[in-house]
Amino acid sequence: MQTRTGKGHGKMKKLIFILLFAPLLAFASDAGIHLDKAPDRSGNLPALQNGAKVFVNYCMGCHGASFMRYNRLQELGLSDEQIKNNLIFSEAKVGDLMSIAMRPAEGKLWFGATPPDLTLVARARASENGTGADWLYTYLRGFYRDETRPTGWNNVAFDNVGMPHALWELQGQQVMGEDHKLVLAVPGTLQPEEYDALVADLVGFLQYMSEPVARTRQNVGIGVLLGLAVLFVFAYLLKREYWKDVH
Structure with missing residues (x-):
C-alpha cells in the first residue's frame, strides 16, 4: 500500500519534471509557430473569476490542477461559500486540491495520451517566440475540423493534437482555408470577439494558477x-x- 509520504514524493517528482523538462519540450514543438498576443488579465479579478468558472466547467472533466487548492481562489475575491456553490461539482472540500477522478491510464486509453495536469501549463508552454499565455491563447482559438484525426479536430499550435475541442459549442467549427487560414464555417453560441474574451479570461486564470504570487513578487x-x-x-x-x- 502506498503511504501518504510516498504519494507526496511522487507529486514532488512530477512537479520537478514539469518545471525542468516541459519548457524544453515546448521549445521544440513551438518553433516556427506564430503566436497571437494574449490580452493581459493579471489583476482583473472579474476576468480571473470568469476564467476559473470556465476552467472548472470545461477543463476539469479531463484536466486536473493538482498543485492548486480551491481555497486559493479567495485571492481572486471569492468567499468559501461562493467557491463551494459555484466551482466545486464533486464531494471535494474548499481546502482540497483541484484534482480529478479520472485515472491517468483511463485518459491514455480514451485519448491516446494522458491529459496533462494544468497547474503549471502557462509556465511550461513558454517558448522562444512568445509567453505561455500567448501559446495557450493561440491554441484555444486554433482548433479546426480535420476528419483524418481520431477526434475529428486538429490545431494550428499543436499539430495532430489528441485533445478534442472542448469549447467548440461556444466557438463553432473552424476549417482550414486554401490560404492556410482558419475560416469559421459553423458559428457557435458566442460571437468571435466574445469567444476571444472568454479564452483570454481562461488563459488569465491558467497564468494566475501557474504563479499565484506573481503580482506580489x-x-x-x-x-x-x-x-x-x-x-x-x-x-x-x-x-x-x-x-x-x-x-
Missing part, C-alpha cells in the same frame, strides 16, 4: 528597487562627506 521587487535607490542617495552623500577632506 513584482510589487516586492519594485519596493526593493525603490528602497535601494533611496539608500544609494544616502550612501553617496555619506561618501562625499567622508572623502571631502582627502586629497
Whole structure:
C-alpha cells in the first residue's frame, strides 16, 4: 500500500519534471509557430473569476490542477461559500486540491495520451517566440475540423493534437482555408470577439494558477528597487562627506 509520504514524493517528482523538462519540450514543438498576443488579465479579478468558472466547467472533466487548492481562489475575491456553490461539482472540500477522478491510464486509453495536469501549463508552454499565455491563447482559438484525426479536430499550435475541442459549442467549427487560414464555417453560441474574451479570461486564470504570487513578487521587487535607490542617495552623500577632506 502506498503511504501518504510516498504519494507526496511522487507529486514532488512530477512537479520537478514539469518545471525542468516541459519548457524544453515546448521549445521544440513551438518553433516556427506564430503566436497571437494574449490580452493581459493579471489583476482583473472579474476576468480571473470568469476564467476559473470556465476552467472548472470545461477543463476539469479531463484536466486536473493538482498543485492548486480551491481555497486559493479567495485571492481572486471569492468567499468559501461562493467557491463551494459555484466551482466545486464533486464531494471535494474548499481546502482540497483541484484534482480529478479520472485515472491517468483511463485518459491514455480514451485519448491516446494522458491529459496533462494544468497547474503549471502557462509556465511550461513558454517558448522562444512568445509567453505561455500567448501559446495557450493561440491554441484555444486554433482548433479546426480535420476528419483524418481520431477526434475529428486538429490545431494550428499543436499539430495532430489528441485533445478534442472542448469549447467548440461556444466557438463553432473552424476549417482550414486554401490560404492556410482558419475560416469559421459553423458559428457557435458566442460571437468571435466574445469567444476571444472568454479564452483570454481562461488563459488569465491558467497564468494566475501557474504563479499565484506573481503580482506580489513584482510589487516586492519594485519596493526593493525603490528602497535601494533611496539608500544609494544616502550612501553617496555619506561618501562625499567622508572623502571631502582627502586629497
